[in-house]
Amino acid sequence: MEKFRMLFQHFQSSSESVMNGICLLLAAVTVKLYSSFDFNCPCLARYNTLYGLGLLLTPPLALFLCGLLANRQSVVMVEEWRRPVGQRTKDPGIIRYMCSSVLQRALAAPLIWILLALLDGKCFVCAFSSSVDPEKFLDFANMTPSQVQLFLAKVPCKEDELVRDSPARKAVSRYLRCLSQAIGWSITLLLIIVAFLARCLRPCFDQTVFLQRRYWSNYVDLEQKLFDETCCEHARDFAHRCVLHFFASMQSEMRARGLRRDTAGRRPEPPLMPNGPDGLDGDGGSKAHLRAVSSREQVDRLLSTWYSSKPPLDLVASPGLRAGGLSHRAATVALGTRLPQHTDV
Amino acid sequence: MDKFRMIFQFLQSNQESFMNGVCGIMALASAQMYSAFDFNCPCLPGYNAAYSAGILLAPPLVLFLLGLVMNNNVSMLAEEWKRPPGRRAKDPAVLRYMFCSMAQRALIAPVVWVAVTLLDGKCFLCAFCTAVPVTVLGNGSLAPGLPPPELARLLARVPCPDIYDGDWLLAREVAVRYLRCISQALGWSFVLLTTLLAFVVRSVRPCFTQAAFLKSKYWSHYIDIERKLFDETCTEHAKAFAKVCIQQFFEAVNHDLELGHAHGALATAPAGSAAPATTDGAEEEREKLRGITDQGTMNRLLTSWHKCKPPLQLGQEEPLMGNGWAGGRPRPPRKEVATYFSRV
Numbered sequence: 001m002e003k004f005r006m007l008f009q010h011f012q013s014s015s016e017s018v019m020n021g022i023c024l025l026l027a028a029v030t031v032k033l034y035s036s037f038d039f040n041c042p043c044l045a046r047y048n049t050l051y052g053l054g055l056l057l058t059p060p061l062a063l064f065l066c067g068l069l070a071n072r073q074s075v076v077m078v079e080e081w082r083r084p085v086g087q088r089t090k091d092p093g094i095i096r097y098m099c100s101s102v103l104q105r106a107l108a109a110p111l112i113w114i115l116l117a118l119l120d121g122k123c124f125v126c127a128f129s130s131s132v133d134p135e136k137f138l139d140f141a142n143m144t145p146s147q148v149q150l151f152l153a154k155v156p157c158k159e160d161e162l163v164r165d166s167p168a169r170k171a172v173s174r175y176l177r178c179l180s181q182a183i184g185w186s187i188t189l190l191l192i193i194v195a196f197l198a199r200c201l202r203p204c205f206d207q208t209v210f211l212q213r214r215y216w217s218n219y220v221d222l223e224q225k226l227f228d229e230t231c232c233e234h235a236r237d238f239a240h241r242c243v244l245h246f247f248a249s250m251q252s253e254m255r256a257r258g259l260r261r262d263t264a265g266r267r268p269e270p271p272l273m274p275n276g277p278d279g280l281d282g283d284g285g286s287k288a289h290l291r292a293v294s295s296r297e298q299v300d301r302l303l304s305t306w307y308s309s310k311p312p313l314d315l316v317a318s319p320g321l322r323a324g325g326l327s328h329r330a331a332t333v334a335l336g337t338r339l340p341q342h343t344d345v
Numbered sequence: 346m347d348k349f350r351m352i353f354q355f356l357q358s359n360q361e362s363f364m365n366g367v368c369g370i371m372a373l374a375s376a377q378m379y380s381a382f383d384f385n386c387p388c389l390p391g392y393n394a395a396y397s398a399g400i401l402l403a404p405p406l407v408l409f410l411l412g413l414v415m416n417n418n419v420s421m422l423a424e425e426w427k428r429p430p431g432r433r434a435k436d437p438a439v440l441r442y443m444f445c446s447m448a449q450r451a452l453i454a455p456v457v458w459v460a461v462t463l464l465d466g467k468c469f470l471c472a473f474c475t476a477v478p479v480t481v482l483g484n485g486s487l488a489p490g491l492p493p494p495e496l497a498r499l500l501a502r503v504p505c506p507d508i509y510d511g512d513w514l515l516a517r518e519v520a521v522r523y524l525r526c527i528s529q530a531l532g533w534s535f536v537l538l539t540t541l542l543a544f545v546v547r548s549v550r551p552c553f554t555q556a557a558f559l560k561s562k563y564w565s566h567y568i569d570i571e572r573k574l575f576d577e578t579c580t581e582h583a584k585a586f587a588k589v590c591i592q593q594f595f596e597a598v599n600h601d602l603e604l605g606h607a608h609g610a611l612a613t614a615p616a617g618s619a620a621p622a623t624t625d626g627a628e629e630e631r632e633k634l635r636g637i638t639d640q641g642t643m644n645r646l647l648t649s650w651h652k653c654k655p656p657l658q659l660g661q662e663e664p665l666m667g668n669g670w671a672g673g674r675p676r677p678p679r680k681e682v683a684t685y686f687s688r689v
Contacts, residue, residue, distance in 0.1 A: 189403055203426075
């Protein structure tokens with residue numbers, strides 16, 4: 001248990017770690033899925049290719065989509081892409097950075113499936129057994145072309161009576177498996193070389209821009225998470241006040257209808273809320289800015305403002321929502337000028 | 346559990362330890378991969394050598410490059426190599442040290458693969474079965490009568506027991522034993538050679554340039570740790586920035602609601618709450634911001650980090666204005682006195 005908790009905490013430490021963790025999990029699931037899948041070549045002339053290629057390409061597509069789904073950052077990226085500009089300019093570089101990071105992680109599991117399938121060879125043998133050139137193998141010299149085609153279609157099935165224990169089948173099967181493994185290793189080599197070059201050569205181009213984009217894409221992700229947490233906090237607060245308000249109003253309604261006729265024999269009812277609606281003040285004055293938003297329309301308006309007009313990335317200038325700058329902070333600065341440090345809001 | 350945690354923490358402590366762990370795992374994975382891999386000699390004259398050479402050389406190359414790719418030091422090396430000198434001189438010895446240490450660790454898994462392949466013998470058998478001396482090992486009198494392509498085709502099937510049909514010329518077992526024995530001899534020689542080389546390099550190195558080596562090792566660890574700390578500080582800053590930004594957003598909505606609805610439902614919300622609201626918990630967030638409160642300044646900070654890294658000299662209030670970076674360090678100035686400092 002502790003082991004899991006520690007691993008969990010390690011992976012939670014940053015959102016990149018979380019994404020790497022998900023990527024690894026998906027890769028492990030792919031390997032398990034491939035090894036437990038029961039490959040079943042139809043061994044019929046036209047269906048072989050369809051089955052073999054289908055099995056080589058369809059699960060990777062599904063795994064790719066799963067990888068995109070499981071990655072929270074893809075949603076964040078699309079939101080950042082589609083939001084109205086508002087008070088915060090959009091930087092296409094950040095969106096591209098997030099997109100490439102999401103795609104890289106989502107591509108890991110499909111590539112693992114394809115490589116496993118090629119190194120194992122069954123898919124390739126099934127798909128291309130009918131396309132082998134019979135001239136390469138002397139064993140086919142005595143057969144008519146249609147017989148050859150029938151034979152070749154049955155090559156992937158070892159147990160079929162036509163091809164059982166036939167050296168010709170083994171030769172063709174070997175040849176195709178060797179080709180499949182060669183292609184698999186070549187693709188692996190190519191990918192690794194590309195990854196290595198990308199990693200080495202990246203600092204040679206635009207390192208400062210890269211640092212900035214990495215910082216701000218991390219920021220966008222964090223901000224989204226924190227906003228969701230703040231909204232949850234607000235919703236909790238809202239619900240709490242709503243419920244207390246309801247009980248208080250029930251109590252006052254009962255009093256107003258005079259249901260408490262006589263006090264004899266009845267124990268005195270304690271007041272429901274000793275401090276009334278202000279009882280929450282002791283709760284945390286820091287939440288005052290949350291508490292002010294206190295009706296459904298206001299909440300809706302807050303959420304649509306967050307979407308349509310995100311605040312500018314400048315904590316000292318006024319983030320006021322009205323263009324006229326009704327708040328007292330509006331008079332201060334434009335972006336980027338130097339200010340004496342402690343900003344008092 | 347404690348042991349596990351200790352090992353985990355130790356391995357994470359710096360990049361070199363982490364890479365030691367990763368390379369150990371990769372070496373084991375390499376051996377496991379070989380045993381899981383289904384070696385499949387094509388048993389055709391032209392293809393045998395190509396397939397075997399591929400299997401002997403491609404996976405080690407893949408493992409080597411994988412070992413380099415997984416090492417964060419690669420991009421760090423490239424960054425350190427390409428950065429402008431700024432206020433911190435570049436030391437080629439540090440770069441060489443980093444490269445050597447990375448390459449050494451990345452070589453372990455490929456060496457394991459090559460050794461296991463040679464010791465197992467299937468690859469060698471597949472590659473050289475057509476070169477077996479038939480006259481010595483088999484029916485030498487029949488061999489000259491065969492045309493070379495036919496001989497080659499026959500011998501190429503030696504690795505495949507189920508399709509071999511040349512028992513009249515050469516017993517399969519004999520050829521297999523012969524080639525496997527050579528392969529194992531080569532394999533053990535290879536293992537001996539690499540171990541000897543590693544031993545010599547390790548023991549002889551302190552005889553040369555030990556002082557320079559210690560220096561390079563120290564500064565290479567330093568660069569690694571500095572980069573990690575910078576990334577952590579940036580993340581902390583981003584979190585604080587986001588918190589304050591969202592808080593200000595809620596306050597702005599609050600403020601506009603107050604102004605927009607001067608009477609009505611908001612009469613219950615204490616109007617002056619905005620000021621005391623910022624005091625608890627918000628102050629420490631603002632301190633984490635270290636005075637960097639807008640996008641332009643942050644971008645300038647990141648640019649300056651790459652273009653002009655600070656000098657390796659603590660204990661001085663260095664004037665940063667020359668860089669064009671408008672430093673917003675919070676006062677009071679930190680008097681950090683280092684007992685010694687060294688220059689690179």
